[in-house]
Amino acid sequence: MDDLSKLIDRAQEGDHDAYGQIYTLFYKRIFRFCKFNTGNNNVAQDICQETFLKAWKSLPNFSQKGGSFQAYLFKIARNLIIDLSRKKKEVSIENYEQADRTQDLDEKLQKQEDITNVRSAIAKLDEVDRQIVILRYFEEMSSFEVAKIVGIREGNLRVKSHRILKKLKEIIQNQND
Amino acid sequence: MIEEKLESLRKEYLKIGPPIYLEHHGWQDLYTKLESRQDLGLNLLFGKGLAFGSLLLLLFGGVVGVAQAAKPGNALYQVKLAADEVAATVLQKPEIKVKRRAQEVINVSSDSKEQLDEATREYQKSLEDSRQDAQRSGRGQDFANTLDEQEKKFRKAQEDNPQSADKLEEAIKQTEQARGEVQGESDEHKEVDEDHPIESQNNPNQDHNQGKNSSSNHDD
Numbered sequence: 001m002d003d004l005s006k007l008i009d010r011a012q013e014g015d016h017d018a019y020g021q022i023y024t025l026f027y028k029r030i031f032r033f034c035k036f037n038t039g040n041n042n043v044a045q046d047i048c049q050e051t052f053l054k055a056w057k058s059l060p061n062f063s064q065k066g067g068s069f070q071a072y073l074f075k076i077a078r079n080l081i082i083d084l085s086r087k088k089k090e091v092s093i094e095n096y097e098q099a100d101r102t103q104d105l106d107e108k109l110q111k112q113e114d115i116t117n118v119r120s121a122i123a124k125l126d127e128v129d130r131q132i133v134i135l136r137y138f139e140e141m142s143s144f145e146v147a148k149i150v151g152i153r154e155g156n157l158r159v160k161s162h163r164i165l166k167k168l169k170e171i172i173q174n175q176n177d
Numbered sequence: 178m179i180e181e182k183l184e185s186l187r188k189e190y191l192k193i194g195p196p197i198y199l200e201h202h203g204w205q206d207l208y209t210k211l212e213s214r215q216d217l218g219l220n221l222l223f224g225k226g227l228a229f230g231s232l233l234l235l236l237f238g239g240v241v242g243v244a245q246a247a248k249p250g251n252a253l254y255q256v257k258l259a260a261d262e263v264a265a266t267v268l269q270k271p272e273i274k275v276k277r278r279a280q281e282v283i284n285v286s287s288d289s290k291e292q293l294d295e296a297t298r299e300y301q302k303s304l305e306d307s308r309q310d311a312q313r314s315g316r317g318q319d320f321a322n323t324l325d326e327q328e329k330k331f332r333k334a335q336e337d338n339p340q341s342a343d344k345l346e347e348a349i350k351q352t353e354q355a356r357g358e359v360q361g362e363s364d365e366h367k368e369v370d371e372d373h374p375i376e377s378q379n380n381p382n383q384d385h386n387q388g389k390n391s392s393s394n395h396d397d
Binding site for chain 2: 016023028045048053056115165
């Protein structure tokens, strides 16, 4: 497979095959991110596809100098998730999380109380903090990339990360109490 | 520790896999959407192009239509000449230009002297252009017949408009000269055939070339 930056160049020129290779590289991660945030397979699948559709549409404006392509994709996905949660306030991300308890992943998670508690605690964080945890600790992205995605400065992100960990500890403590 | 708990959750997070449908048909579905968006773009572009083309055609058609009524010296007269040029080329009838210019001479023979002068000049130009085109396309005889008809019409116009008799006489002389040139060339061809009947029969290509050379020399 070609080097990612060459694939992006080709895709920017309208090469569908190159974009297909990019899709193969990233779709699992984007789906996973969407699924964890929404807790619903179908919704996650739709957002995932919409992410790549939007990314293709805006591809001519994407600059490789301005940030990584994965950050570009995750930012689009995150915005779509936010849009969805705004449109369907009655079905919040927390509700998705509750609904997901009956599904395979949460059934496994329920067997591990600690993990369940962490997950529940993450769901209680505000949107930006939650994305920082997912992207920084689960997707293991760099501070620079995460800062780009959530739209804050890199310096602020480091400070924020420490605060989030502290907040998570408090939430879990309260849950256990 | 919270970091350890996060690490445990991370392992679970990484286990999240795409549904089978997305895995097998995800790109196919997306590709179809990308293609349909492109088609839509092309359709829009084509639609706009078509609309623009129709508008141009309407505008151009309208201008050409109005120009048909233009007389020599009018603003749209050049459009009329251009349209006639196109008609003569498309229909392969160079005499069209001569007929139309001749009719203009007759039409303006009762009007102003300036327009008659202009019309006669355009008629002379059309004679020269059309004669060459007729000779090139092998329609010399048709062209000569057209000139015969025009001469008769000019003579009748002379009777109807005696005030323009001199100018119409000039047009008649131009017509006779052009006819003489076309017929003279035809006679020259006949002479060549009569002088070299054997070569002419044995080598039709040579004869044809001689005719062509004769024609081009004549034109020069």
